[in-house]
Amino acid sequence: xxxxxxxxxxxxxxxxxxxxxxxxQIRTLIMNDGIAPGDRVNIDEVARELDVSGTPVREAxxxxxxxxxxxxxxxxxxxxxxxxSKAEVEDIYGxxxxxxxxxxxxxxxxxxxxxxxxxxxxxxxxxxxxxDDNYEDYKALSAHDARLxxxxxxxxxxxxxxxxFERTHCHLHFFRLAYNQTxxxxxxxxxxxxxxxxxxxxxxxxxxxxxxxLETARDRLTVRM
Numbered sequence: 001x002x003x004x005x006x007x008x009x010x011x012x013x014x015x016x017x018x019x020x021x022x023x024x025q026i027r028t029l030i031m032n033d034g035i036a037p038g039d040r041v042n043i044d045e046v047a048r049e050l051d052v053s054g055t056p057v058r059e060a061x062x063x064x065x066x067x068x069x070x071x072x073x074x075x076x077x078x079x080x081x082x083x084x085s086k087a088e089v090e091d092i093y094g095x096x097x098x099x100x101x102x103x104x105x106x107x108x109x110x111x112x113x114x115x116x117x118x119x120x121x122x123x124x125x126x127x128x129x130x131x132d133d134n135y136e137d138y139k140a141l142s143a144h145d146a147r148l149x150x151x152x153x154x155x156x157x158x159x160x161x162x163x164x165f166e167r168t169h170c171h172l173h174f175f176r177l178a179y180n181q182t183x184x185x186x187x188x189x190x191x192x193x194x195x196x197x198x199x200x201x202x203x204x205x206x207x208x209x210x211x212x213x214l215e216t217a218r219d220r221l222t223v224r225m
Contacts, residue, residue, distance in 0.1 A: 022050055023060035030069055030080055031135040031176060041070060041078045067169045084173050086225040092170050093218040099161050100149065100214060101207045107155040108198050108206035115155050116199045122148050123195055129184025138175065141184050146171040148191055152198065152210075177221055190216060 026046060029035055041061060047054045061078045064070045070078040084092075107115070126144035130137035149171075153162045190213040197209035 019056045019059040019063070022046075022052060022056040023063050025050065026057070026060050027064060027069065028135050030064070031139070035080050037080050037082045037176075039080055040073070040076070041080065043077055067172055069172060083176055086222050089174070089177070089218065089221050089225070092168060092173075093214060095168075096165075096170070097211065097214050099164065100153070101210045103153050103156040103158060103161055104194070104198065104210035105203035105207040106157070107152050108201055108203045110155065110157070111198060111201045118151060118155075119148075119195045119198060122151055123191060126188065129188055138184070141187070142171055142175040145187065145191075148195075152194075155198075174217075174221060177225075186220070187217065 026041070035041060043054050043057050043061070047057045050057070061070055065072055065078065069081060071081055072078055122144065125147070126141055130141055150162065150165065153165055190209075194206070194209040194213055197205040200206075
């Protein structure tokens with residue numbers, strides 16, 4: 001229940017009674033701090049609010065566990081993971097700074113018209129920053145950010161780096177820290193500079209643009225921690 005006494009979740013009807021629908025509702029609840037970091041997820045309560053059995057709730061929680069948003073407690077269900085610490089944020093960005101700038105340089109060196117069009121299409125998928133500070137508005141920006149970085153790594157052609165990036169689920173965790181900050185406009189501006197550098201086919205420019213973007217994004221997060 002929320003602070004006003006009403007349900008936090010919307011009951012799912014008909015064909016929506018699927019793990020995907022349950023997963024998205026619980027994910028939204030976590031991102032909006034409807035269940036606070038560290039708190040236990042009450043499976044029976046969630047199932048009751050969604051008007052579903054416990055099975056799709058457990059399936060959704062298993063997916064969220066794979067993303068690092070919840071952890072399983074032996075014989076006690078699940079709890080929401082804590083937010084990343086400043087040291088953890090800096091560690092992840094340290095890894096990204098080792099992997100992504102050289103990948104951006106490599107992507108620029110193999111740039112084609114087709115890859116350039118794919119990058120521009122991704123930029124067009126999120127043309128403006130969200131105006132509000134809730135998950136529904138910001139998840140499009142977060143998804144765009146993840147897709148753009150994944151596309152650059154894919155163009156660079158190093159599958160091991162791609163897989164390492166995907167396994168961190170870093171965008172979800174950074175999103176939990178930053179989605180209510182007014183950084184969307186700055187992030188999109190940095191993406192524009194990064195894509196322009198990549199499309200130019202100049203590795204040194206692409207490396208510099210990626211380094212600048214990652215360092216600035218890191219600083220935006222850590223300055224308030």
